[in-house]
Amino acid sequence: MVTEARTILEGRGADAPVRLTRADELRQILADEIVRGVIAPASSLDETAIARRFSVSRTPVREAIRQLAASGLVEAPPHRAAVVARPSHENLIGMFETMAELEGLCAGYAAERMTRQERAAIEATHEELRQLIQSGDPQRYHEINQNFHGSVYSGAHNAYLAEITIATRIRVSPFRRAQFRNLGRLSKSHEEHDRVVTAILRANAPAATKAMREHIMTVYDEYAAYLRSL
Amino acid sequence: MVTEARTILEGRGADAPVRLTRADELRQILADEIVRGVIAPASSLDETAIARRFSVSRTPVREAIRQLAASGLVEAPPHRAAVVARPSHENLIGMFETMAELEGLCAGYAAERMTRQERAAIEATHEELRQLIQSGDPQRYHEINQNFHGSVYSGAHNAYLAEITIATRIRVSPFRRAQFRNLGRLSKSHEEHDRVVTAILRANAPAATKAMREHIMTVYDEYAAYLRSL
DNA sequence: GATGATTTGTACGTATGTATA
DNA sequence: ATATACATACGTACAAATCAT
Numbered sequence: 001m002v003t004e005a006r007t008i009l010e011g012r013g014a015d016a017p018v019r020l021t022r023a024d025e026l027r028q029i030l031a032d033e034i035v036r037g038v039i040a041p042a043s044s045l046d047e048t049a050i051a052r053r054f055s056v057s058r059t060p061v062r063e064a065i066r067q068l069a070a071s072g073l074v075e076a077p078p079h080r081a082a083v084v085a086r087p088s089h090e091n092l093i094g095m096f097e098t099m100a101e102l103e104g105l106c107a108g109y110a111a112e113r114m115t116r117q118e119r120a121a122i123e124a125t126h127e128e129l130r131q132l133i134q135s136g137d138p139q140r141y142h143e144i145n146q147n148f149h150g151s152v153y154s155g156a157h158n159a160y161l162a163e164i165t166i167a168t169r170i171r172v173s174p175f176r177r178a179q180f181r182n183l184g185r186l187s188k189s190h191e192e193h194d195r196v197v198t199a200i201l202r203a204n205a206p207a208a209t210k211a212m213r214e215h216i217m218t219v220y221d222e223y224a225a226y227l228r229s230l
Numbered sequence: 231m232v233t234e235a236r237t238i239l240e241g242r243g244a245d246a247p248v249r250l251t252r253a254d255e256l257r258q259i260l261a262d263e264i265v266r267g268v269i270a271p272a273s274s275l276d277e278t279a280i281a282r283r284f285s286v287s288r289t290p291v292r293e294a295i296r297q298l299a300a301s302g303l304v305e306a307p308p309h310r311a312a313v314v315a316r317p318s319h320e321n322l323i324g325m326f327e328t329m330a331e332l333e334g335l336c337a338g339y340a341a342e343r344m345t346r347q348e349r350a351a352i353e354a355t356h357e358e359l360r361q362l363i364q365s366g367d368p369q370r371y372h373e374i375n376q377n378f379h380g381s382v383y384s385g386a387h388n389a390y391l392a393e394i395t396i397a398t399r400i401r402v403s404p405f406r407r408a409q410f411r412n413l414g415r416l417s418k419s420h421e422e423h424d425r426v427v428t429a430i431l432r433a434n435a436p437a438a439t440k441a442m443r444e445h446i447m448t449v450y451d452e453y454a455a456y457l458r459s460l
Numbered sequence: 461g462a463t464g465a466t467t468t469g470t471a472c473g474t475a476t477g478t479a480t481a
Numbered sequence: 482a483t484a485t486a487c488a489t490a491c492g493t494a495c496a497a498a499t500c501a502t
Contacts (some may be wrong), residue, residue: 018307019498020308020310021309021469021470022469022470023296023469023470024308045477046488047489048487048488048489049489055469056470056471057287057471057472058471058472059469059472059488060469060470060471062293062489062490063292063296064295064470065238066253066293066296066297067296067297067299067300067469069297070297070300070301071300071391078249078251078254078477078489078490079251079476079481079488079489080477080479080488080489081476081488081489090389091389093391094388094389095390097388097391098335098388098390098391098394101335101391105328105331133482145290158324158327158328159320159321159324160324160325160328160398161323161324161327161328161331163302163396164328166393167391167395198436198466213470249477251489251490251491252490252491253490253491276467277467277468278466278467278468286491286492287491287492287493288468288492288493289490289491289492289493290490290491290492292468292469293490308468308469308497308498309467309468309469309497310467310468310498310499310500311467311468335501
């Protein structure tokens with residue numbers, strides 16, 4: 001949880017080449033593949049198969065899987081193969097609801113606490129997203145959108161809150177991949193962001209909280225509508 | 231939180247339906263000892279020593295420690311001994327702040343969603359706490375107080391929110407042990423609870439959120455005052 | 461700063477529990 | 482239902498990295 005958070009917030013510092021253990025590397029790779037949907041929910045993770053795939057012994061694989069289980073991305077019952085977590089529909093609703101509240105909290109604190117530089121930076125990212133609507137590149141929009149939300153987390157100046165918000169986002173992400181499939185969403189998303197940015201720049205915490213909460217719940221609504229369309 | 235060192239040495243209890251792995255038992259025991267302060271923050275966890283202590287090999291010990299690291303209770307840098315997490319003062323403030331918001335959220339949802347039975351149950355627990363003020367048994371008060379907050383978490387009817395709220399509480403708990411040391415706190419705590427319960431019973435979500443948030447921040451203030459007194 | 465001692469990281473073998481014929 | 486096959490859990494051995502001198 002902590003590691004993923006750091007990765008998203010700071011990236012790999014080129015100056016600090018930390019030598020990771022194999023277990024850590026495996027955890028990052030597997031987490032990434034689960035988040036991106038390469039390994040689908042309900043897939044089972046065979047220790048031996050994964051060990052073969054990466055040409056390592058089962059020991060670090062085991063360690064990686066158990067850590068993923070601790071973070072909630074996979075379920076690992078004793079003496080049985082771990083499977084990628086497949087929350088019930090009810091649980092997913094709860095996770096989205098919680099994510100909306102957490103991101104709302106971050107936005108509220110950000111409105112109160114962001115430095116001048118941070119406010120300038122989020123405005124710039126917001127503008128970058130605006131221009132990306134035209135280009136119609138959902139993948140690129142998705143990337144910069146991550147930055148946008150990341151600015152809000154770090155702007156809240158509460159490392160623990162940022163950490164659990166990111167963890168929640170990660171845990172939900174296997175279930176929101178179809179998100180920017182339809183390009184109309186990009187434009188709407190930007191309008192919602194606009195309300196958030198305006199409130200933050202005006203240091204209006206309640207408005208920022210409300211705008212962000214509604215933005216996330218809209219994302220959830222899109223997901224629910226997508227599910228119904230299947 | 232529920233374990234004793236005994237269980238790992240003996241065979242399975244006759245009534246025990248689930249047979250945990252040694253790693254899981256160790257994780258529970260170690261987490262419990264960290265939370266209760268038996269293992270103090272900044273202590274280092276020597277894998278070999280722990281393995282000797284419980285008469286197991288290093289393998290399950292390692293697994294337990296890495297899972298504790300994933301939950302944030304300990305830090306486990308590569309190639310070095312894991313140490314019980316010792317958050318900076320700034321981080322602790324952030325954790326308390328976040329806990330206040332999370333518990334506030336739970337209380338708000340509980341006010342809206344609790345069933346009749348759940349409302350009756352929390353009122354009963356609240357009354358039990360009132361009577362415990364007289365007895366002046368801080369340990370017992372602490373236990374029932376946990377139940378009180380647990381009722382709020384489950385009453386929110388959001389399993390994920392409950393999960394991260396409990397996780398936050400666990401992570402903060404090594405740093406709030408001196409809490410009910412002075413008996414005057416019990417009475418004040420109960421007054422604060424009273425505002426929470428009243429708001430929940432009246433289905434007044436904003437009031438419940440506010441009352442719970444202030445209750446937790448009071449707990450933090452007591453902790454901060456205690457720190458200054460050292 | 462180099463070297464020995466100590467501790468962590470990984471590989472692998474065996475035992476135990478689970479699933480399937 | 483019993484037995485067989487197979488995956489996981491744990492112990493042990495060794496390699497690699499850290500630390501102490």
